[in-house]
Amino acid sequence: MKPATYLWHDGRIKPWHEATVHVGAHVLHYGSSVFEGERVYATPDGPRYFRLREHTERLFRSARIHDLNIRHSADEIDQACADVVLANGLDSAYVRPLVYRAGFTFSLAPDPEVPVEVAIIALPWGNLHGDGVHAGIDVCVSSWHRPAPNTLPSGAKAGGNYLSSQLIAQEAKRGGYAEGIALAPNGLLSEGAGENLFLVQRGRLYTPPVAAGILAGITRDSVLVLAAELGIDVVEGDLPRELLYTAEEVFLTGTAAEITPVRSVDRKPVGKATPGPVTRALQDAFFGLFDGRHADRHGWLTPLHAS
Numbered sequence: 651m652k653p654a655t656y657l658w659h660d661g662r663i664k665p666w667h668e669a670t671v672h673v674g675a676h677v678l679h680y681g682s683s684v685f686e687g688e689r690v691y692a693t694p695d696g697p698r699y700f701r702l703r704e705h706t707e708r709l710f711r712s713a714r715i716h717d718l719n720i721r722h723s724a725d726e727i728d729q730a731c732a733d734v735v736l737a738n739g740l741d742s743a744y745v746r747p748l749v750y751r752a753g754f755t756f757s758l759a760p761d762p763e764v765p766v767e768v769a770i771i772a773l774p775w776g777n778l779h780g781d782g783v784h785a786g787i788d789v790c791v792s793s794w795h796r797p798a799p800n801t802l803p804s805g806a807k808a809g810g811n812y813l814s815s816q817l818i819a820q821e822a823k824r825g826g827y828a829e830g831i832a833l834a835p836n837g838l839l840s841e842g843a844g845e846n847l848f849l850v851q852r853g854r855l856y857t858p859p860v861a862a863g864i865l866a867g868i869t870r871d872s873v874l875v876l877a878a879e880l881g882i883d884v885v886e887g888d889l890p891r892e893l894l895y896t897a898e899e900v901f902l903t904g905t906a907a908e909i910t911p912v913r914s915v916d917r918k919p920v921g922k923a924t925p926g927p928v929t930r931a932l933q934d935a936f937f938g939l940f941d942g943r944h945a946d947r948h949g950w951l952t953p954l955h956a957s
């Protein structure tokens with residue numbers, strides 16, 4: 651991955667190489683960070699941010715859970731996200747706001763004076779799974795489970811949680827799979843290393859509930875809204891692993907993965923091993939928002955204005 655020219659760091663746009671942290675930074679030792687992953691799409695009307703305010707709100711919620719005090723308002727963060735995209739002259743981008751405890755202390759309960767900084771990176775980035783977004787990907791069920799809700803809260807998008815995601819993704823990659831799906835501590839389905847999970851059975855859409863130790867994805871929410879509009883029945887509920895082997899369709903959702911069909915699970919083909927009709931209808935409704943085929947009925951797209 652190539653670095654961008656500029657990023658936003660602690661209040662201003664800087665050249666990429668000028669944004670540094672000290673090796674004593676609390677975040678490097680203890681993983682005290684929270685972050686977001688967001689997208690700007692190149693639409694026929696120009697670059698449009700997708701659900702920016704919802705991402706910023708989740709960033710603040712994650713920070714609150716982990717006692718990271720963001721010294722900027724939500725409006726300032728929204729503006730900074732737009733500024734860094736504009737500074738790099740990007741029409742479409744993946745945007746990564748990061749909040750981290752930058753000060754030095756070995757304390758596990760640092761005083762509020764220990765500095766917390768914000769950095770925002772914007773880069774051109776296609777789909778996480780490349781052509782898999784069209785053809786479908788091969789996934790496995792991971793031998794790693796998600797952390798129990800009374801260990802690490804999955805409702806916070808915290809850097810530390812991604813040690814779990816790395817174990818799942820790395821094991822999958824070693825096995826020749828594009829992604830791993832983890833079970834919740836109770837053995838039921840939860841989510842992918844960096845995506846939420848959906849299954850289709852007899853035309854009905856199923857997805858694990860927030861209580862299954864998942865991140866409440868913003869793409870997941872978008873899919874739930876679009877499915878309702880398309881008249882697709884949705885069930886948010888506990889799902890056993892074996893449904894992955896009998897489902898007619900399986901797909902993953904996330905800002906990076908968008909809506910990525912799954913063509914096999916543990917080498918067993920899903921349906922006809924090509925994206926099924928429900929997946930394709932949802933992809934059409936989702937991607938159609940960005941290529942001008944569908945109107946933005948929910949106010950999910952916002953233009954980027956320079957500060």
Ligand code: PMP
Nearest residue numbers: 844845846865867868869904905
């Ligand atoms: N679960 C995990 C663990 C993730 O990292 C992500 C990506 N942020 C998601 C789900 C999907 O969330 P979103 O649609 O908000 O990107």
